[in-house]
Amino acid sequence: MQSLQELTLHEAAAAVRGGDISAERLTQSYVERIEKRGRELGAFLAFDRDDALEQARAVDRARAAGKQLGALAGVPMGLKDNLCMRGLPTTCASKILEGYRPPYEAHVVERLREAGAVLIGKLNMDEFAMGSSNETSAYGVVRNPWDRERAPGGSSGGSAAATAARLVLGALGSDTGGSVRQPAAFCGVTAMKPTYGRVSRYGVVAFASSLDQVGPITRTARDTAAVLSVIAGRDERDPTSSTQPVLDYASACGEPIGGLRVGVVREALEGCDPDVVASIERAIAALRDAGCDVVDVQLPNAKHALAVYYIIAPAEASSNLARFDGMRYGPRVSASDLRETYARTRREGFGPEVRRRIMLGTYALSAGYYDAFYIKASKVRTLIRRDYEQAFTRCDVILTPTSPTAAFKLGEVKDPLAMYKQDIFTLPAPLAGVPALSMPSGLSRERLPLGLQLEAAPFKEDVLVRVAHALEQRIGLLPAPASFES
Amino acid sequence: MSGLTLEDAYRVAKLAALELSEQDAHAMRDQLGAILDHIAALDAVDVSGVEPTFHPFASQAPLRADVAKLSGLRDALLAGAPHADGPGFAVPKVLDGD
Numbered sequence: 269m270q271s272l273q274e275l276t277l278h279e280a281a282a283a284v285r286g287g288d289i290s291a292e293r294l295t296q297s298y299v300e301r302i303e304k305r306g307r308e309l310g311a312f313l314a315f316d317r318d319d320a321l322e323q324a325r326a327v328d329r330a331r332a333a334g335k336q337l338g339a340l341a342g343v344p345m346g347l348k349d350n351l352c353m354r355g356l357p358t359t360c361a362s363k364i365l366e367g368y369r370p371p372y373e374a375h376v377v378e379r380l381r382e383a384g385a386v387l388i389g390k391l392n393m394d395e396f397a398m399g400s401s402n403e404t405s406a407y408g409v410v411r412n413p414w415d416r417e418r419a420p421g422g423s424s425g426g427s428a429a430a431t432a433a434r435l436v437l438g439a440l441g442s443d444t445g446g447s448v449r450q451p452a453a454f455c456g457v458t459a460m461k462p463t464y465g466r467v468s469r470y471g472v473v474a475f476a477s478s479l480d481q482v483g484p485i486t487r488t489a490r491d492t493a494a495v496l497s498v499i500a501g502r503d504e505r506d507p508t509s510s511t512q513p514v515l516d517y518a519s520a521c522g523e524p525i526g527g528l529r530v531g532v533v534r535e536a537l538e539g540c541d542p543d544v545v546a547s548i549e550r551a552i553a554a555l556r557d558a559g560c561d562v563v564d565v566q567l568p569n570a571k572h573a574l575a576v577y578y579i580i581a582p583a584e585a586s587s588n589l590a591r592f593d594g595m596r597y598g599p600r601v602s603a604s605d606l607r608e609t610y611a612r613t614r615r616e617g618f619g620p621e622v623r624r625r626i627m628l629g630t631y632a633l634s635a636g637y638y639d640a641f642y643i644k645a646s647k648v649r650t651l652i653r654r655d656y657e658q659a660f661t662r663c664d665v666i667l668t669p670t671s672p673t674a675a676f677k678l679g680e681v682k683d684p685l686a687m688y689k690q691d692i693f694t695l696p697a698p699l700a701g702v703p704a705l706s707m708p709s710g711l712s713r714e715r716l717p718l719g720l721q722l723e724a725a726p727f728k729e730d731v732l733v734r735v736a737h738a739l740e741q742r743i744g745l746l747p748a749p750a751s752f753e754s
Numbered sequence: 755m756s757g758l759t760l761e762d763a764y765r766v767a768k769l770a771a772l773e774l775s776e777q778d779a780h781a782m783r784d785q786l787g788a789i790l791d792h793i794a795a796l797d798a799v800d801v802s803g804v805e806p807t808f809h810p811f812a813s814q815a816p817l818r819a820d821v822a823k824l825s826g827l828r829d830a831l832l833a834g835a836p837h838a839d840g841p842g843f844a845v846p847k848v849l850d851g852d
Contacts, residue, residue: 371834600836606847611767646806648799
């Protein structure tokens, strides 16, 4: 029998349901792997082996009692540390939430539990999801399992690294400007940012409320589809969650893609690493072979996405993060009066990147600058949204690189603006609210993973997993990173 | 150039309730200045007659009924607070006198 770690999430869930393996044995194999190899990557912030094994035994007892098992029964999964879960701390990788234990669970966590998933631990991230390298975590960097000198991407770096290294079968991350897609590309796995409103944000620590979405990180498109089916849907506790029907995403995997129209933005490839461009060209050829029509599309305002994002996201963050003041949770740094106590607590509790974004957002919202920055950016956001509406009259999916390069080295990108530019391909989709998926597109000459991005019209997640699954069949998935082979 | 000054940095830090050392203030001025210079490219975009997008799909924020409900979580919430006193959060004195 193949190693348990080489089963995909879909296969493992089927094996548990069919009684071929017990949930306990499957979970035990992951627990042992985390204990043996987890520290090398720094991917976990919290891990409870006994609780994980007890969750697994509960699945086995349910099966023995003849109960119907959920879609993810017995599957060991990890959670980005901005998703509230009972039993373990939720810190957002920030000192300002050190030791915080939420008294309730995120909607997505409840959904995973109802589906029988084994929640094995909390995963490292950039502090408050602000970063593209996982280097802004207050609890240490995460290392890329393909090359430990390199960044795993961010902000869901722990989720992507743990999935790629086979420390979990899949994970949930969150995406505000590319935070599941770019780390998935850097680590050679698949991830999706669903349509804004597809997944409830209840119990997700807010960064930028008009952009944030929770998304799966897994090894395959089918696995991403399986997790999305579980977490998607209306939740009364998040009034922005959508009432649009949840589709059967797993069944979309395997449907033919002949006749689908694939849009390519040719100008976007200028300035990308040649290996990235070559991998995109291979994917385009594979889609043509599968019977897709490849058409050129334009997103003329996408070039403004970086400027728009770095007004809107920090503005929303400056408001959302005002609640962290040392009064209700986290440590308090006392000073002579209340204002000083707030200011000192926040200076000590937030790291430099979070402080920079709070300052930027506060500036953009302050008297005299609000119209010039926030309103102007919100109007250009409308133009970006219209570009997508126009493009999706001509095509079903848009294909771009996920990132202009493969994973960069830890410490290599020091300038904040240069780091922000890493996300040029992933920023437009959340601004427009459309869904987007990143999947492996091959390896660079240095044998580092490369990623491609597929974007679709709102609530067309089924088309994304359908095209991604078909592409996997033609260009192949990546193997486990060499030092993490089972 | 954005023309962001040290005084701007201190003013914004006060609004954001962030203590700012002199070293922080210089770094913020330089780093925020560079980002604001990049953002200035938006000045050239014609947005006349364009409505702003505050939310990707809803034309206005969805509302729910303003009904108070008991969470049943008071003790658990207070247990996570840096200082609690009986049924509430203990905070530094705000007003002078007793």
